[in-house]
Amino acid sequence: MIIKDVVCPFCGCLCDDLDVEVDGQKIIKVQNGCTLAEATLTGNNRLPAPIRRTANGWEEISYDDAIRETADILCAADRPLLYGWSSTHGEAQSIGVHIAELIGAVIDNTSVVCHGPSILAIQEVGHPGCTLGQVKNRADVIVYWGCNPTEAHPRHMSRYTTFATGFFVPEAQKDRTVIVVDTRRTESAEIADEFIRIERGGDYEVLSALRAIVRGKGSILPREIAGVAREQLFRVAEICMKAKFGAIFFGLGLTMSNGKYKNVRNAIELTDELNRHTKFTISPLRGHGNVYGSNEVFTWITGYPYAVDFARGIAFYNPGETTAVDILRWGECDAALIVASDPGAHFPHAAAAHLAKIPTILIDPHRTATTPLCRLQIPCTMAGIDAEGTAYRMDGVPIRYKKLIESLYPDDADLLRRIHDRIREVQGA
Amino acid sequence: MRVILETKERKKPFLPIEAETIIPSNFLKGPELTVYEGNKERLLSDLFTIVVEGTAVSPDKVEVVLKGDTARIKRVGEYMATGTIRIQGDIGMHCGNFMSGGVIEIGGNADAWLGREMLGGSIICHGNAGHYCASGYRGEKHGMRGGRVEVMGNAGDFCSEYLTGGEVHIHGNCGDMAGVEMKGGQLIIEGDATRPCGNMKDGMCMIFGTVHRILPTFEKIDTKKLPDRNVTVTVYKGDVANRGKGTLMIQKPHNEGDQHPANTLPGPATT
Ligand code: SF4
Numbered sequence: 001m002i003i004k005d006v007v008c009p010f011c012g013c014l015c016d017d018l019d020v021e022v023d024g025q026k027i028i029k030v031q032n033g034c035t036l037a038e039a040t041l042t043g044n045n046r047l048p049a050p051i052r053r054t055a056n057g058w059e060e061i062s063y064d065d066a067i068r069e070t071a072d073i074l075c076a077a078d079r080p081l082l083y084g085w086s087s088t089h090g091e092a093q094s095i096g097v098h099i100a101e102l103i104g105a106v107i108d109n110t111s112v113v114c115h116g117p118s119i120l121a122i123q124e125v126g127h128p129g130c131t132l133g134q135v136k137n138r139a140d141v142i143v144y145w146g147c148n149p150t151e152a153h154p155r156h157m158s159r160y161t162t163f164a165t166g167f168f169v170p171e172a173q174k175d176r177t178v179i180v181v182d183t184r185r186t187e188s189a190e191i192a193d194e195f196i197r198i199e200r201g202g203d204y205e206v207l208s209a210l211r212a213i214v215r216g217k218g219s220i221l222p223r224e225i226a227g228v229a230r231e232q233l234f235r236v237a238e239i240c241m242k243a244k245f246g247a248i249f250f251g252l253g254l255t256m257s258n259g260k261y262k263n264v265r266n267a268i269e270l271t272d273e274l275n276r277h278t279k280f281t282i283s284p285l286r287g288h289g290n291v292y293g294s295n296e297v298f299t300w301i302t303g304y305p306y307a308v309d310f311a312r313g314i315a316f317y318n319p320g321e322t323t324a325v326d327i328l329r330w331g332e333c334d335a336a337l338i339v340a341s342d343p344g345a346h347f348p349h350a351a352a353a354h355l356a357k358i359p360t361i362l363i364d365p366h367r368t369a370t371t372p373l374c375r376l377q378i379p380c381t382m383a384g385i386d387a388e389g390t391a392y393r394m395d396g397v398p399i400r401y402k403k404l405i406e407s408l409y410p411d412d413a414d415l416l417r418r419i420h421d422r423i424r425e426v427q428g429a
Numbered sequence: 430m431r432v433i434l435e436t437k438e439r440k441k442p443f444l445p446i447e448a449e450t451i452i453p454s455n456f457l458k459g460p461e462l463t464v465y466e467g468n469k470e471r472l473l474s475d476l477f478t479i480v481v482e483g484t485a486v487s488p489d490k491v492e493v494v495l496k497g498d499t500a501r502i503k504r505v506g507e508y509m510a511t512g513t514i515r516i517q518g519d520i521g522m523h524c525g526n527f528m529s530g531g532v533i534e535i536g537g538n539a540d541a542w543l544g545r546e547m548l549g550g551s552i553i554c555h556g557n558a559g560h561y562c563a564s565g566y567r568g569e570k571h572g573m574r575g576g577r578v579e580v581m582g583n584a585g586d587f588c589s590e591y592l593t594g595g596e597v598h599i600h601g602n603c604g605d606m607a608g609v610e611m612k613g614g615q616l617i618i619e620g621d622a623t624r625p626c627g628n629m630k631d632g633m634c635m636i637f638g639t640v641h642r643i644l645p646t647f648e649k650i651d652t653k654k655l656p657d658r659n660v661t662v663t664v665y666k667g668d669v670a671n672r673g674k675g676t677l678m679i680q681k682p683h684n685e686g687d688q689h690p691a692n693t694l695p696g697p698a699t700t
Contacts, residue, residue: 078467079444104468123568204627208646211670220648220669258605262587262627266670269628311468312447318567320541320560321522331443334467 007401008037009087009384011153012286012394013132013160025405027385034154045366046409047379063410066378070337071422073359073375077335079311080105083324084341085297086288087382089389089401092413093290093297096339097308099420102427104311106333108324109294110287111306113346114252116319117261118284119295119305121268124261128271130247130281131395132159137166138279141243143179145267146203146253147285150187156285161247162191168244177239181206182253194236202226204259206233207266213237214273246280255284286394288341290383293392328354336360339412340383344369363412380412387411430485432456434477436497441467445521446476449504453491453512453531456481488512489531495520500540506533509550522559525552528576541585542566544578547595551577560585560604563597573597573614589616592632608634611675629668629675637680646670647677 006018020041021029030038050066051058061069074080082100085093086109093109100107111119135142142161149156157163162178169175180192181203189195198206205226212218214237221230240246248271254263267282274280286292295305302308304317307324320326324343327333328351335358344352345368356373364370365382381387386407392398434451450462450473460481462473473479485491489511495502500519507526516524519537529548538556544563562584565572572591583601590606592614599607602620606627613632618625621638626647637660647667654661655678662678 078441078469080468120567204624205642205645208627208644208668208670212646215669217646217669217673221645225645259624259627262606262609266628269670312465332445334441334444 003402003404005402006404007384007391007399008033008040009289009382009391009401010036010040011289012292013153013156014289014391014393014399015155015159016399020404022405025407027404036154041385041404043366047365047367047371047377050376050378053375061376063378063415066376067415067418067422069376070361070378071419071426073335073361074099074103074105074337074419075423075426077103077105077333079327079333079335081324081327081333081336082107082339083336083343084110084339085294086110086291086341088340088412089290089383089387089391090293090297091389092339092383092411092416093294094301095413095416095420097298097301099337099416099423100308101310101313102420102423104313106307106309106311106322106324106327107298108307108322109298110291110341110346111295112319112323112325113256114287114291115255115284116306116323117255118250118264120261120319121264124265125268125272128268128275128281129283129395131397132393134245135247135281135283136160136164138168138245139166139243139247139281140169140175141177141179141240141246143181143240143246143248144188144192144285145181145248145250146183146255146257146263147249147251148182148186148188149249149285150191152251152287153285156249157188157191161249177243179236179239194232194239196228196232196236199227201258202228203254203257203263204266207263207270209233210237211266211270211273214241214270214277240274240280241277243278243280246274246278248280248282249285250282251285252287283395290391292394292396293390293398296392296396325351328352331357334358337363338370338374339363339416342368342370344371344373363415365409378415379409380415381407381409383412387413389413430456430490431482431492431494432460433480433482433494433496434473435480436495436499436502437476437478439466439476439498442498443501446502447504448473448502449507449526451493451495451502451505451514452507452509453493453514454488454510456491456493457485457488500537503540506531509533519556525550525578528552538582539580543580544573544576546571547573547576547578549576549595552579554578554580554582557582557601558584558588558599560587561590562588562599563592563595564588564590571612572610583620588618589614592616602638608632608677626675626677627668628671629677630672631674633676633678635662635678639681640679643679644668644670646673648673653678 006020007016019031049060165172179194180189181196209225271282302315307322309316309322362374362377384401388403444467448464460479492513495516503521504523509528511531514533516535522540525544530550533552535554541559558580563573563578571593574594576595579598586604588607594614598617603622608626611629611632616634618636623641647665651664665677
C-alpha cells in the first residue's frame with residue numbers, strides 16, 4: 001500500500017509530501033524524502049521490551065513494572081528532571097508538563113542544546129518572522145547564517161528557497177540571490193551567490209558592522225571585521241536593502257558560538273534595520289522534528305518555552321539556571337526521565353555523566369547513546385511512524401503526523417498518562 | 430541584633446536551597462522562617478544551626494551572618510531594603526536580587542546574577558562573581574538601576590548587561606560582553622575585558638586592563654587624562670550599530686592584530 005502526503009518527523013522542515021510504501025507492519029519504500037527521511041522511516045533499531053539494569057546486565061521487565069518503578073523514582077526525588085520531548089507529538093509533551101507540575105520537577109526540551117538562545121533573543125527584541133510559504137513565494141534574497149541546510153535540512157532549499165519556484169519568483173534560482181555566512185566553506189556555501197567567511201566567534205562583530213552600514217554609519221568601520229573585508233559587507237548590505245523580500249535563516253553557528261543569544265539578537269536587530277528599507281524576515285532553522293512544538297506546548301501550559309522549574313509549585317524560568325545541561329553538570333538533580341531525545345549523544349560530558357549516576361529512565365523507541373546511561377528504558381511508538389499526533393514545523397505551522405503502520409508498542413502519551421496516574425495514586429496514599 | 434546561621438550537614442549537599450527569606454527584616458519576628466531545598470519546603474532550623482545574639486528594634490540594626498557550606502544557597506538578600514548580611518564563604522545565585530538598601534558582604538565567590546536588577550544599597554564580593562553580575566532577568570529591559578556592586582576578583586560573561594544606573598566596579602577581569610545593552614550607570618573594570626559594551630545606548634564604561642576585540646562599531650573620538658588615576662585613556666562613542674550615545678574609555682586598546690581567537694576566551698556562559 002502506498003500512503004500519500006506523509007509527514008517526515010525527522011527535522012524541523014516536517015516535509016509533508018512524502019509517499020511511503022507499506023507492507024504490513026513494515027515500511028519498504030520512501031519517495032520524495034531525503035536520505036535522512038529514508039533512514040528515519042525505514043530504520044529498525046527498536047528495543048523490543050522494557051529493560052532494567054541489574055548487576056548482571058539488562059533484564060526484560062513488564063510495562064506495568066516499568067511504569068510503577070518510574071513513578072516511584074520520580075515521587076521520591078527532591079530535584080527530578082524531565083528532559084527531551086522534541087521527537088514526539090504535542091499530546092505526549094503536554095502530559096509531560098503535567099507530570100512536572102505534579103512532582104515539582106524541572107522540565108526542559110532540546111532547545112537547550114539548539115535554539116534556546118534564539119528564544120532568549122526573541123524575548124528581548126521580538127521576532128520579525130514569517131511562514132516558509134511566504135519565503136517560497138516571495139523571497140528574492142535568502143541569507144543562511146551559521147547553518148548548512150544542504151546537509152542538516154536537505155530539502156529546505158528545494159522546497160522553500162534556492163531551488164523552489166514561487167509566485168513572485170517563478171524562475172527559482174535565477175530569481176533568487178543566496179548569501180551564505182559561515183566560518184567554513186560548507187556544501188551550502190558552494191551553492192551561494194555570495195559567501196562570507198567569518199573568523200570563528202566573529203558573528204557578533206559582523207552583524208554589528210552590517211547594522212552600522214544599513215544605518216548609514218559604515219564609514220567608521222575598520223578595513224576588516226572578523227576576517228571579512230569591509231567592501232564585501234557594503235556589497236551584501238546593498239543586496240539586502242535592494243531586495244524585494246529578504247529572508248534570513250540561522251543555525252547553531254550563531255546560537256552556540258560565543259555571544260550566543262546576543263548574536264541572534266544582533267541578527268534580529270539587523271533584520272529590523274533592513275525593514276526600514278524593504279521587507280526582511282528572520283527565522284531559526286529548527287533541528288528536531290517537533291522541537292518547535294515542545295516550545296509551543298510548554299508555553300501554553302506554563303508561560304515559558306523551555307527550562308521550566310516547578311520546584312516550588314509555580315513555574316519559574318531562567319535558562320542558565322533551570323536548564324537541563326546546567327542542572328546536570330552541577331549535579332543538582334537526583335532523578336531524570338528522558339523522553340524522545342538523546343542527551344547521551346548531545347550533552348557535554350559532565351552533564352551526561354551525571355545521568356549515569358542517578359536513576360535515569362528513558363522512554364524512547366530505540367536503543368540510543370542514552371541507553372547505557374539509564375537504569376530503565378521503556379520502548380514506545382515513534383511519532384509519525386506508528387503513532388499520529390500534532391507537531392509544529394520550524395515556522396510555527398502545526399502539522400498532523402500520520403500513523404503509517406500498526407505496532408504492538410504503546411504510544412508514549414499513553415505511557416506518560418499511566419505514569420501520571422500512578423504518581424497521583426502514590427501521592428494520594 | 431546578630432543572627433548567625435551555620436549550615437548543617439545535608440544528605441544531598443548538591444540540592445539548591447532557595448532562601449529569599451534570609452533578609453535582615455524577617456529576623457525581627459524570630460528565626461522560624463522557611464526555605465526550599467529542591468522541591469521540599471523546610472524550616473530554616475532544619476538546614477541551619479541558628480544563634481541569635483542581642484535584640485533589635487528596627488531592621489537596619491540586624492546583621493545576618495552565614496557560615497559553612499553556603500555555595501548552593503540562592504536568593505539570599507532578595508528584596509532586602511536595609512540591614513547587613515555577611516557571608517563568610519561562597520554564595521549561590523541571585524544574591525541581592527532586587528535589593529534596594531543595606532549591605533551584603535561576601536567573603537568568597539558569588540555565583541551568577543549577583544545583584545540582579547538591584548535598586549540601591551551595596552554589595553561587596555571579595556572573591557569572583559559569576560556570569561550576569563549586576564544584570565537583568567531574562568527578557569527584562571533594565572538591569573541594575575542603582576546602588577553599588579564591587580567585586581574584588583573577576584566577573585564572568587555579560588557582567589552589567591542592561592546596566593541602567595548605579596556603579597559596578599570589577600577589580601579583576603571580565604568575561605565576554607561586559608556592559609552589553611548598557612543604558613546608563615557606570616561600569617569600571619580594572620582588568621581585561623573582551624568585546625565590551627555591545628549595543629550600548631548610554632552610560633559610561635572605563636576599562637584599565639587590555640581590551641580584546643573592541644567592537645568595530647565604536648568610534649574613537651578623543652583622548653583624555655584622568656587626573657585621579659594619572660592615566661590617559663582613549664575615548665570611544667558607541668555602539669553606532671544602535672543609538673551610539675554610550676561612552677567607553679580604554680586605557681589599553683587592543684593591538685591591531687589581536688583577534689583573540691574564541692577558544693582563548695574565558696569559559697562561556699552555557700546557555
Ligand atoms: S528535509 Fe527534514 S523533514 Fe524534509 S524529508 Fe529531509 S529530514 Fe525529513
